Amino acid sequence: MAVTRFFWQPVALASPISNHLKSFCFSLPKTLETPRTKIHFKMANSAGPVSARGLITHVIFDMDGLILDTEKFYTEVQEIILARFNKTFDWSLKAKMMGKKSTESAKIFVEETGISDSLTPEDFLIERESMLQKMFPTSELMPGASHLIRHLHAKGIPICVATGSHKRHFALKTQQHGELFSLMHHVVLGDDPEVKKGKPSPDVFLAAANRFEGGPINPDKIIVFEDAPAGVQGAKNAGMFAVMVPDARLDSSLYGPADQILNSLLDFNPSEWGLPPFEDEAS
Numbered sequence: 001m002a003v004t005r006f007f008w009q010p011v012a013l014a015s016p017i018s019n020h021l022k023s024f025c026f027s028l029p030k031t032l033e034t035p036r037t038k039i040h041f042k043m044a045n046s047a048g049p050v051s052a053r054g055l056i057t058h059v060i061f062d063m064d065g066l067i068l069d070t071e072k073f074y075t076e077v078q079e080i081i082l083a084r085f086n087k088t089f090d091w092s093l094k095a096k097m098m099g100k101k102s103t104e105s106a107k108i109f110v111e112e113t114g115i116s117d118s119l120t121p122e123d124f125l126i127e128r129e130s131m132l133q134k135m136f137p138t139s140e141l142m143p144g145a146s147h148l149i150r151h152l153h154a155k156g157i158p159i160c161v162a163t164g165s166h167k168r169h170f171a172l173k174t175q176q177h178g179e180l181f182s183l184m185h186h187v188v189l190g191d192d193p194e195v196k197k198g199k200p201s202p203d204v205f206l207a208a209a210n211r212f213e214g215g216p217i218n219p220d221k222i223i224v225f226e227d228a229p230a231g232v233q234g235a236k237n238a239g240m241f242a243v244m245v246p247d248a249r250l251d252s253s254l255y256g257p258a259d260q261i262l263n264s265l266l267d268f269n270p271s272e273w274g275l276p277p278f279e280d281e282a283s
C-alpha cells in the first residue's frame, strides 16, 4: 500500500487537521526531515486516520521510554556489558531490543553481538539485574507524560498501560510514581499470562483493550502511545492507532507504520483525535 507522508511546522497545528491536509499536500525528501523539530503524520490512505481520529475513546500508554525515562538505564548497562567483550552498543541494536520482553531482548542481545558462545541470554539477564535494580527506583517521568495522563483522566477518558516490563521491574520503576500510575484503569505487564508473545505481537494491546470497562473495546477507537518500533508495529497489528514518540537517536527509517510521530508528548494535541482539548499549558 502506498504511504504518503505529510508534515508541517508544529505552530500550524491549532487549525483542524483536514484544512492542513488541503494546504500542505507535499512531501520532502527523507534527508530534509528533522525528527526533533517537526511533527510528522503518516497516512496509509486518503480515507484513513483523518476521519477515524474523531472516534477515539480509549488510550493505551507504553511505559519504558514513553511515560518513564528508563530506556537510558538499559542502554547504560548494555554498554557496560559489551565493553567487557571489547564491543560497542549502538542504536541499531537498541532499536531491535526496546519494547520487548526481557527474555526476548536478551536473546537478541547475545546473538546480534556475536557473544552467545560466551554469554547465554539467561546469564546476560543475571549480569544486568543488579545494576538495573539500583537504577530503576530513580526513574523520572518523560516530558509531558504527567500532564497528558492527568488531563485524560480528569476528562474521564479510560487510560491504561501496556508494557513489556515484568511485574518486579514495574514495581521498581514506578516506586516514586504510584499516584500517577493509580490513574490508570489497569496495567498489562509483559509477564501477564494473556501476553503469550511480546511486542510486535499484538497480545499486550489486545489484553489491554479487553480489560477496559465494557471491553473488548473496538481497536479503531484506541490510540497507543509508543516509543519503540516493536511497540508501534504491535499496536498496528492489534488494529489500533499508533502515536510514536521516538528517541532522537532512533533512525527515522525505523518509525514504521506509526500514524503520527511526535518529538515529545508535549506536542500531542488531543483535539486532533476527538479527545477533550487541554485547558492549560503543559509544564
Ligand SMILES: O=P(O)(O)OC[C@H](O)CO
Residues within 6 Å of the ligand: 062, 063, 064, 065, 074, 097, 098, 099, 100, 101, 102, 162, 163, 164, 165, 166, 228, 231
Ligand atoms: O517499553 P515498554 O514499557 O514496553 O518496556 C519494554 C522493556 O522493558 C524495555 O525496553
Ligand SMILES: [Mg+2]
Residues within 6 Å of the ligand: 062, 063, 064, 065, 066, 098, 099, 226, 227, 228, 231
Ligand atoms: Mg517503550
